[in-house]
Structures are given as structure tokens and as C-alpha cells.
Amino acid sequence: AQSVTQPDIHITVSEGASLELRCNYSYGATPYLFWYVQSPGQGLQLLLKYFSGDTLVQGIKGFEAEFKRSQSSFNLRKPSVHWSDAAEYFCAVGAYTSGTYKYIFGTGTRLKVLA
Amino acid sequence: SAVISQKPSRDICQRGTSLTIQCQVDSQVTMMFWYRQQPGQSLTLIATANQGSEATYESGFVIDKFPISRPNLTFSTLTVSNMSPEDSSIYLCSVEGVDRFQYFGPGTRLTVT
Numbered sequence: 001a002q003s004v005t006q007p008d009i010h011i012t013v014s015e016g017a018s019l020e021l022r023c024n025y026s027y028g029a030t031p032y033l034f035w036y037v038q039s040p041g042q043g044l045q046l047l048l049k050y051f052s053g054d055t056l057v058q059g060i061k062g063f064e065a066e067f068k069r070s071q072s073s074f075n076l077r078k079p080s081v082h083w084s085d086a087a088e089y090f091c092a093v094g095a096y097t098s099g100t101y102k103y104i105f106g107t108g109t110r111l112k113v114l115a
Numbered sequence: 116s117a118v119i120s121q122k123p124s125r126d127i128c129q130r131g132t133s134l135t136i137q138c139q140v141d142s143q144v145t146m147m148f149w150y151r152q153q154p155g156q157s158l159t160l161i162a163t164a165n166q167g168s169e170a171t172y173e174s175g176f177v178i179d180k181f182p183i184s185r186p187n188l189t190f191s192t193l194t195v196s197n198m199s200p201e202d203s204s205i206y207l208c209s210v211e212g213v214d215r216f217q218y219f220g221p222g223t224r225l226t227v228t
Contacts, residue, residue, distance in 0.1 A: 044158075108156075
């Protein structure tokens with residue numbers, strides 16, 4: 001069965017520091033992978049996506065993620081965190097089922113940024 | 116990308132009552148989805164709503180509790196029936212765009228007392 005694991009429930013970093021959020025997935029075929037961000041009281045915003053091709057993908061807000069098939073990982077990175085990045089981050093895998101892609105979400109990582 | 120709105124944005128309801136949540140998208144889409152996000156938890160897919168056919172429910176969700184309508188290609192409703200405090204959640208709709216990505220609405224925050 002498909003699954004997504006985000007091993008870090010909470011992460012705290014100082015503003016200006018680098019960030020890496022971990023995501024591991026389980027899926028039998030080549031996965032479609034996504035990172036979403038949810039600010040308090042807001043809906044989900046797509047940060048970036050991987051379908052195929054270059055394994056390093058660039059997203060919005062200075063985020064990037066690297067797909068590593070051998071490790072079944074799709075970790076999100078940012079070289080320098082801003083206070084406005086404090087939010088909850090969800091990794092998701094798109095599983096093709098019955099003619100569409102159903103998304104399976106990880107449990108999320110809540111990011112806190114210290115001034 | 117698609118622009119999605121939901122009504123209401125939040126509501127407080129008494130147990131035993133029902134609430135209908137509306138989802139409107141600014142373009143015609145084939146697939147719409149309804150998710151539940153319980154407090155402090157991740158998103159769980161409730162059902163997939165394809166225009167012109169019955170919604171397809173995920174394991175653990177039934178039509179009697181969460182009836183869905185999909186009258187046209189830009190609109191869907193989700194009803195949370197006979198509510199209990201355990202139904203307190205954020206309910207989100209999403210649509211599959213032409214690029215095959217899912218775009219999410221802002222969510223409806225439901226509190227059941």
C-alpha cells in the first residue's frame with residue numbers, strides 16, 4: 001500500500017539558517033511527489049512537484065526538493081529560512097487509481113522559526 | 116491553476132444537525148475531491164466526485180454520513196450529517212487541473228458542540 005512518512009513532527013530553526021524537511025514514501029511505481037505548505041488558518045499551497053526528469057526540482061518561495069529513488073525520499077530544502085516560512089508542511093504522493101491521481105499525505109511537519 | 120472558493124469558511128454547529136459545504140471553482144474540472152483534516156492531523160481523502168456519476172468514497176467514509184453532490188463541472192457540495200463532536204475538522208475540497216495537479220480550496224473549519 002502507498003504511504004508517506006514525515007519523521008519530524010516539529011522542527012525549530014533560527015531565521016537565516018538552512019532547512020531540510022524529510023519525506024519518505026512507499027509506492028510501487030514511479031511516484032508523483034508534492035510538497036504543500038499550510039499557514040495557520042489557510043488552505044494548502046503547492047510548493048513544488050516532481051513528475052519525472054531532473055531529480056532536483058525548484059519551487060516557489062526559494063524551496064527546492066530532491067527525489068532520490070534509491071532512498072525513496074523527497075526531502076524539502078531551503079538555504080535560508082525567513083520568519084514567514086513558519087507553517088505546516090505536507091509531503092504527498094500521487095497514486096494513480098481509477099483514472100485519476102489520489103493524493104496520500106504525510107502527517108506533516110510543523111516549522112517554527114526563531115528570530 | 117484553478118481558483119477555488121468554499122462556503123462557509125467556518126461554522127459552529129450543534130450535535131445531531133447537518134451542515135452542507137459548498138465548493139466553487141472558476142473553471143470546468145472533471146475531478147473534484149473532498150478531504151478532512153482533523154485537529155493536528157494530516158489530510159484524509161473522503162471521496163472523489165466526478166461530474167455525472169456517484170461519488171466514490173474511501174474506506175471508512177459512507178454516503179449516508181457524507182453525501183456529496185456534483186451537479187456540474189464547477190460546483191460540488193459535501194454534507195456532514197448527524198454531526199457529533201468527532202466531526203470537528205477542517206473540510207477541504209480540491210480539483211484536478213488540466214496539468215493533473217490538485218489545487219485546494221481554503222477549507223471550512225467546522226466545530227461541533
